[in-house]
Amino acid sequence: MTDTANAQVFELPIRVYIEDTDAGGIVFHAKYLHYMERARTEWVRSCGVGLRAGLADNISYVVQRMNIHYAVPARLDDQLLVTAEPVAYGRVWMEFRQRVLRASDRALLCEANVRVACVALDTGRPRRLPENMQDLLKHNVQHPDPTNGTSQE
Numbered sequence: 001m002t003d004t005a006n007a008q009v010f011e012l013p014i015r016v017y018i019e020d021t022d023a024g025g026i027v028f029h030a031k032y033l034h035y036m037e038r039a040r041t042e043w044v045r046s047c048g049v050g051l052r053a054g055l056a057d058n059i060s061y062v063v064q065r066m067n068i069h070y071a072v073p074a075r076l077d078d079q080l081l082v083t084a085e086p087v088a089y090g091r092v093w094m095e096f097r098q099r100v101l102r103a104s105d106r107a108l109l110c111e112a113n114v115r116v117a118c119v120a121l122d123t124g125r126p127r128r129l130p131e132n133m134q135d136l137l138k139h140n141v142q143h144p145d146p147t148n149g150t151s152q153e
Helices: 031-046 051-056 131-140
Strands: 002-004 007-015 059-070 079-089 093-102 107-120
Touching (some): 031 107
Antiparallel strands (some): 002 007, 007 079
16 A cells, blocks of 8 residues: 555556457456456455455445546556545445556556445345445545435435
8 A cells, every 4th residue: 555645545466467458468448447346345355344244234336437547558467556545435335536557657557436336235226335334434535525425326
């Protein structure tokens, strides 16, 4: 993890393999989504929250919204750093700012804002974030959303 403006930004190292690339050795655009998913999951795990326990409690998390910008392509054998930084949350959602950086020079390759919703596993309907996740977000989000708890979005 790296200290940035008093907030902890989680970084996950990832290497680009042949399976991640197109015929020209450039990372296929959808692979960045996989990298970001892994980083969010590992951030939660690094904070001591087990996602498997949530499944047993009928809790699942789904990407609700994503705004992504591809700046520079990653290539075969690149070593990457994928960040996950929670930046806002509401009653049933949390939002992350994520970046994919080339490890050698920390050049920005891709960045996204990702909103993840908490849903009931059996119905897919929105449900309140569990207490352990709310506590985690309270301690890690610099400026919570001012409408926290008022929107089902």
